[in-house]
Amino acid sequence: MSLVLEARHIEGGYDLGSSFLKAVDDCSLYAYEGEMLGVAGESGCGKSTLAKLIMGLTKPPLRLVKGKSIIDDIDVYKLSWKERKKILWGKVVTMIPQASMNALNPTKKIKDVVFDVVREKYSTPPSKSEILDMAKKRFDEIGLDPVALDMYPIELSGGMKQRAIIAISTLLNPSFLIADEPTSALDVSTQKLLLELLYMLIKRNIVKTLIFISHDIATLRQICDKMCIMYAGKILEISDTEDVINRPLHPYTERLMESVIPLMPSVRKKTLKGIPGAPPNLLNPPSGCRFHPRCRYAMPLCKEKEPPLREAKKGRFVSCWLHLG
Amino acid sequence: MNMKEEALLRVENLTKIFRTGFLGKGEKIIAVNDVSFFLKKGEVLSLIGESGSGKTTIARLILKLLKPTSGRIYYEDTDIWEMPDKAYWRKVQAIFQDPYASFNSFYKVERTLKNVFKLFPDKISEGEKDKKVHEALEKIGLNPKEVLGKHPFELSGGQMQRLLLARCLIIDPEVIIADEPTSMVDASMRVILLNIFKELSKKAGKSIIFITHDISQAFYISDRVLVMYRGRIVENGPVEQILFSPQHPYTKRLISDVPKLHEKFKFTLT
Numbered sequence: 001m002s003l004v005l006e007a008r009h010i011e012g013g014y015d016l017g018s019s020f021l022k023a024v025d026d027c028s029l030y031a032y033e034g035e036m037l038g039v040a041g042e043s044g045c046g047k048s049t050l051a052k053l054i055m056g057l058t059k060p061p062l063r064l065v066k067g068k069s070i071i072d073d074i075d076v077y078k079l080s081w082k083e084r085k086k087i088l089w090g091k092v093v094t095m096i097p098q099a100s101m102n103a104l105n106p107t108k109k110i111k112d113v114v115f116d117v118v119r120e121k122y123s124t125p126p127s128k129s130e131i132l133d134m135a136k137k138r139f140d141e142i143g144l145d146p147v148a149l150d151m152y153p154i155e156l157s158g159g160m161k162q163r164a165i166i167a168i169s170t171l172l173n174p175s176f177l178i179a180d181e182p183t184s185a186l187d188v189s190t191q192k193l194l195l196e197l198l199y200m201l202i203k204r205n206i207v208k209t210l211i212f213i214s215h216d217i218a219t220l221r222q223i224c225d226k227m228c229i230m231y232a233g234k235i236l237e238i239s240d241t242e243d244v245i246n247r248p249l250h251p252y253t254e255r256l257m258e259s260v261i262p263l264m265p266s267v268r269k270k271t272l273k274g275i276p277g278a279p280p281n282l283l284n285p286p287s288g289c290r291f292h293p294r295c296r297y298a299m300p301l302c303k304e305k306e307p308p309l310r311e312a313k314k315g316r317f318v319s320c321w322l323h324l325g
Numbered sequence: 326m327n328m329k330e331e332a333l334l335r336v337e338n339l340t341k342i343f344r345t346g347f348l349g350k351g352e353k354i355i356a357v358n359d360v361s362f363f364l365k366k367g368e369v370l371s372l373i374g375e376s377g378s379g380k381t382t383i384a385r386l387i388l389k390l391l392k393p394t395s396g397r398i399y400y401e402d403t404d405i406w407e408m409p410d411k412a413y414w415r416k417v418q419a420i421f422q423d424p425y426a427s428f429n430s431f432y433k434v435e436r437t438l439k440n441v442f443k444l445f446p447d448k449i450s451e452g453e454k455d456k457k458v459h460e461a462l463e464k465i466g467l468n469p470k471e472v473l474g475k476h477p478f479e480l481s482g483g484q485m486q487r488l489l490l491a492r493c494l495i496i497d498p499e500v501i502i503a504d505e506p507t508s509m510v511d512a513s514m515r516v517i518l519l520n521i522f523k524e525l526s527k528k529a530g531k532s533i534i535f536i537t538h539d540i541s542q543a544f545y546i547s548d549r550v551l552v553m554y555r556g557r558i559v560e561n562g563p564v565e566q567i568l569f570s571p572q573h574p575y576t577k578r579l580i581s582d583v584p585k586l587h588e589k590f591k592f593t594l595t
Contacts, residue, residue, distance in 0.1 A: 042511035043482070187375040187538060188582040195584075196592045203594060215511060218584040245586060259512045260586045261519075261541040265565045268545065271520060275513035276466075278481055 004176050004209040005031040005054065010067035012053045013233075013282075015060065021282050022065070023049040025233040028309070031176075031209045036202055038224030038241065039213045040256075044279060046233040047213045051178050054211075055093045056084045072175050072208075090121050094174040098181045100165055104153040110164055111135065111149040117168055138167045141206060142197065159193050166197050175208040177201065183219055191219065199223045218260055221245055229253050232280050232290040235309055238317040249318040252291045289320065297322055332363035333532050334387070334417075334500055339396035341382050356382040358556035359396070364500065367530040369522065371543035373579070374553035380536045383553075384504045387534070388419055400500075411444050418498040422505040424485035428477045434488060435473040441495050461494040465521055483514035490521060501525065504536040519546050540579055544568060552576045 007029045013022040024046040031037050039047045052062060054069050056076040069076040071093050079088060097103075104113060114135045119125040126134075136146040144163040148156060156164060170177065179198060183191040201207045214220050220227060220241075227244040229237040229252065237250040248254045255275045261267060277294040280286050286293055292302040301321050312323040339360045345351040357379045364370050372380045385391040387398055389405055398405045405413055421427055428437050438458050442449050449457075462469045465487045477485060486506055493501055503522065507515045523546050525531040537543050543550055544564050552560035552573065559573040571577045584590070 042513060188540075188584070189578055191584070192582045192590060195590065199592050200594050216584070217512075218586045221586060222584050222590045256513065257586070259516050261516065261545045262587070263541045263544065263568070263580070263583060263585055265544070265568050267541070268547075268564055271523075272516040272545070274515065274517035274520070276517065278483065278514075 001032040001034065003030060004033055004035075004072055005029065005211070006068075006070040007050075007054050008068045010050065010053050010064070010069065012049065012058070012062065012064040012067070014049075014062055019283055023233055023282060024053055026067075027230075027233075027235045029054070029228060029235070029238075031211060033208045034202060035226065036198075036210045036212060036224045038217075038220035038227040039211060039230060040215065040217050040220055040227055041230035042215055042279065044232075044282075045230040047230050048180055050230070051095065051180055051211065051213055055095060055178060056088065057095075086121065086123075090117070090169075090174060091172045092174055093176040093178065094169045095178045095180060096165070096169055096182050098184060100169075100182060101158075101162060101186065103165060104161065106153050109150060109152055110156075110168075114149065114168055114171065117171060121172060134171060135167070138171055138206075139163075141204060142167045142200070158190050162190070162194055162197060166201070170201065170206055173206075176211075177207045177209070178211045178213070180213045181215070183214065184216070195219070195222050217245070217256065229256070232285060233282055234290055234319065235317075236291065236319050238309075240315065243316060249312060249316060249323050250291075250320045251295045251297050251322070255296075331365055333366045333401060334364040335399040335402075336363070336383075336387070337361050337397050337399070339383070339386060339398065340394045341379075341386060341391065342394045355556050357386065357393075360553075360556075360558055361396075362551055362558065362561065364532050364534060366499070366532055367526055368549065369526045369533045369535055369547045371535045371537060371547040371550045372553055373537060373540055373543050373550060375538055377555075378553040379556040380553055381504055384419065384502050384534070384536055387502060388417065389413060411446070414498075415444055415496060416498050417500040417502065418493045418496050419502040419504065420486070420489045420493060420506045422508050424482065424489050424509070425477055427489055428485065430477050432476075433473070434475055434477070434480070438473075438488070438492055438495065441492055444496060457495050458491075461491040462488075464494055465490050466517075467491065482509045483511065483518070486510055486518060487521070490518075498531070500532045500534065502534045502536070505538070506535075507537075507539075507542060515542070516545075522546055540583055552579070 010024055010027045012024050013020055027050055041047045053064055058064050064077060074088060074092060115131055118131045135149055139146045142163050144160060144167060148160055148164055153161060183194055198210060202210055212220055212224055224241050227241050228235055229250065231252050237253050244253060245257060248257055258272060259274050261272060275294055280290055288303045288305055289307050292298045299321060307319045307321045307324055309317050309319040310324055312318045339357055341357040343354045343356055374380045386393050389410065400416060439454055442454055459469050467487055472480065472484065507518055510518060519542060522533055526533050535543065535546060547564055549563055550567050551558050554575040560567055560576045567576060571580055
């Protein structure tokens with residue numbers, strides 16, 4: 001399996017005038033061909049920022065402080081902003097952001113959106129008929145009738161719109177797709193369709209690797225092979241999905257799983273616990289492990305020294321002193 | 326009917342039609358279509374449905390923020406439109422999806438919380454006000470010192486939503502309508518909020534209408550569930566009954582399509 005993403009010791013954040021908010025602190029992430037990687041964490045944990053830093057979307061006030069991101073053998077930060085726009089985004093890596101399901105311009109036919117997208121990426125763009133052929137092929141692969149190209153967004157159903165957006169964003173054959181909370185505003189049935197679409201993109205080799213960012217673990221687990229749990233700008237755990245869910249190592253992961261409401265009648269008689277307290281202020285994070293003020297197993301060491309992210313068991317990485325004896 | 330007699334709030338044949346276009350001559354949208362249900366004292370009743378199914382319109386109708394096209398709502402056998410607004414709102418209060426929209430962002434939290442005393446007919450001393458505010462905050466697990474002097478933007482969504490609940494508790498209504506109160510809150514805080522609602526109904530005897538699109542949350546806190554689809558109630562019953570034998574295709578789809586932690590969807594690629 002070849003490595004598609006190699007992000008090493010990424011550190012970055014936002015300039016806030018007098019101070020700097022470090023939203024992502026020393027995060028390393030690898031993704032191989034054919035892999036679907038889920039990034040989970042609660043709001044403000046840095047998951048979206050990490051995604052932006054990985055693909056080089058460092059638009060001020062966002063800034064990379066340290067680290068390296070290599071996607072498909074391209075060193076992202078060796079490229080200028082203009083070069084990233086020309087050769088990286090859309091062609092090597094694409095992001096599907098949160099509000100993307102409403103991203104289609106209502107006054108434009110789908111094919112006109114397609115023309116715009118393709119033309120923006122080439123100094124000498126292919127002819128209209130060539131672009132149309134490309135689009136038809138991709139629409140077919142994704143299971144959307146190419147007649148949709150001649151329609152306005154309003155004429156498409158919700159499911160067709162989703163397919164159109166996915167088809168357009170993968171038109172230039174990026175190897176790496178980042179989906180940032182694409183399902184969060186959708187009802188469950190539309191959500192399921194989107195999950196199926198993303199799953200299909202990998203299984204049919206339309207994209208090589210997928211990173212799926214979400215706060216909803218039950219959604220992530222539906223398609224992700226591996227999961228990465230983030231908290232307060234740090235990666236706390238990376239393991240296979242089944243392990244993360246059934247045998248979590250990090251106390252934060254454990255509590256996160258306990259916060260998920262299972263859909264069964266006995267749930268009414270249960271009292272789920274949640275996680276008391278709030279995530280730390282990133283301008284002034286706690287010493288040692290960032291989760292220690294909320295952790296039920298905290299030891300003196302946790303306050304003093306930050307645990308590194310290490311392989312505690314085979315294939316299971318965790319950053320917690322309980323497992324790093 | 327026996328059930329109806331003990332009902333605190335009764336909704337009968339409620340219909341709300343919105344009209345679009347100039348002077349309402351355009352299309353008719355039936356947001357709520359002949360809906361009837363009741364709410365008992367101390368009960369948590371969930372309204373489940375997808376966006377556009379009419380759940381929020383029902384909330385707004387019950388809160389007297391909208392006039393129904395037809396149908397009636399009774400509070401303890403009095404038509405709510407015959408009750409003075411302030412008196413009604415001391416009995417029926419609401420919490421909405423976006424807590425930041427419910428607080429004036431220029432005011433400190435303390436001022437917003439104390440504004441609720443305007444709903445009361447009698448004059449209340451400052452000392453009494455302080456006491457009530459502190460009591461309410463402590464009940465929902467917020468430290469008054471940490472939140473009262475702050476502006477809304479300095480607080481997290483979970484804290485804000487709990488402040489809204491505190492505001493509700495100061496008023497001490499009989500009915501709380503919670504419209505998607507947890508949708509802007511993280512999972513770890515979500516269950517904590519839901520637990521507060523549960524306690525309010527079980528310990529303080531409050532009646533709660535919980536509006537959500539998330540079927541697991543509804544099942545976690547409700548005694549009874551109403552499922553809405555396109556303005557109509559298509560399912561009405563206790564949680565167990567609906568989970569085990571859903572009748573309407575929409576409810577069936579809702580239950581099968583919700584992602585579950587210990588179950589994986591099986592996709593067959595076509």
